[in-house]
Amino acid sequence: MILSVEQVTIGSRQKKLVQNVSLAIQKGEWFALVGQSGSGKSILSQAVGQMLAPGLNVEGNIFFNGQNVLELSKKEMRTVRGRKLSYIFQDYQGSFTPFRTIGQHLDEYQKAHGIHSPQARMAGVREALQSVGLSEELAGRYPFELSGGQLQRVSIATALLLAPDLVIADEITTALDSVSGNQILELLARRQQETGCAILFITHDWRHVRRYADRIAVMKEGEIIESGGKHRILDHPQHLYTKQLIKAAPVLDHRLPSGLQEEGKA
Ligand SMILES: Nc1ncnc2c1ncn2[C@@H]1O[C@H](COP(=O)(O)OP(=O)(O)OP(=O)(O)O)[C@@H](O)[C@H]1O
Ligand SMILES: [Mg+2]
Incomplete structure (x- = not known):
């Protein structure tokens, strides 16, 4: 087991935002929330x-690789984050500093995570860009010189560079058009297969859930109201809210995204 969230409650001073939530993610699985x-x-x-x-409190236990992350110091957590656990966000632009090139970003990320040899980091930059189908030449460019889809590819490359055990992907296609979004997820799925990481995938898009998820948990008002294997949830939802959510989703489309190879080869 990679992640075990046990009876977690998260609250601000005013109210409880997440209540008594439990979930478990196994090695290598794609878990949709x-x-x-x-x-x-x-x-x-x-x-x-x-x-x-700051201002949000957590109760309960969150075991990551057997370690309760709520008991780790900030410093200890920093060694886990990036190496063993990484994030990809919807707001990819916010993940990049405008005045640093893509290569500098990838270099600094590796340096921050203990890769001391400049040669190794240079090789890492090349490998990262290659791993997501981007030309090495992009290393010399600034974030604003890349498209949203390309930047999100760099985010994926960065998040998976050090072969983490868990990648948390929070609505990573929301800011992209649907073709670019599909390509990004195909890429994430390929990199997941190559590295064997688990993915906690947060989305509103049921097409993506059907295509990629192994298991699904459904949240409503701070609680998990239903969870289970993909087919159980999609084809036999128990909870009225889950039924409504699935019914309201656009018609599910199973077609393969196209053009994965072409996009981004600047
Ligand atoms: N720093 C904060 N302080 C107080 N309340 C917060 C804070 N961050 C989030 N919240 C509240 O916590 C609740 C859950 O927010 P959260 O961002 O986790 O929702 P979400 O399920 O990710 O929604 P979405 O699908 O729109 O991204 C919301 O009511 C939000 O307003
Ligand atoms: Mg959110």
């Missing part, structure tokens, strides 16, 4: 990496 806006998906995922905004 779905549910209405504001139901607590993001803050739950942030609690796993001690990324919560």
Whole structure:
């Protein structure tokens, strides 16, 4: 087991935002977390990496690789985050500093995680870009010189570079058009197969859930109301809210995304 969230409650001073949530993610699985806006998906995922905004308190246990992350110091957590646990966000632009090139970003990420040899880091930059189908030449460019899809590819490359055990992907296609979004997920799925990481995948898009998830948990108003294997949830939802969510989703489309090879080869 990679991640075990046990009876976690997250609250601000005013109210409880996540209540008594438990979930477990196995090695290498794609775990989809779905549910209405504001139901607590993001803050739950942030609690796993001690990324919560100040003022939010967590109770319960969160075991990552057998270690209770809620008991780790900030410093200890920093060694886990990035190496063993990494995040990809919807707001990819916010993950990049405008005045640093893509190569510098990838270099600094490796340096921050203990890769001391400049040669090894240079090789890492090349490998990272290659791993997501981007030309090495992009290393010399600034973030604003890349498209949203290309930047999100760099985010994936970065998040998976050090072969983490768990990648948390929070609505990573929301800011992209649907073709780019599909390509990004195909790429994430390929990199997942190559590295064997587990993925905690937060989304509102049921097409992506059907295509990639192994298991699904549904959140509503801070609680997990239903969870189980993909087919059980999609084809035999028990909870009225899950039924409504699935019914409201656009018609599920199984077609393969196209053009994965072409996009981004600048
Ligand atoms: N720093 C914070 N302080 C107080 N309340 C917060 C804070 N961050 C989030 N919240 C509240 O916690 C609740 C859950 O927010 P969260 O961002 O986890 O929802 P979500 O399920 O990710 O929604 P979406 O699908 O829109 O991204 C919301 O009511 C939100 O307003
Ligand atoms: Mg969210």
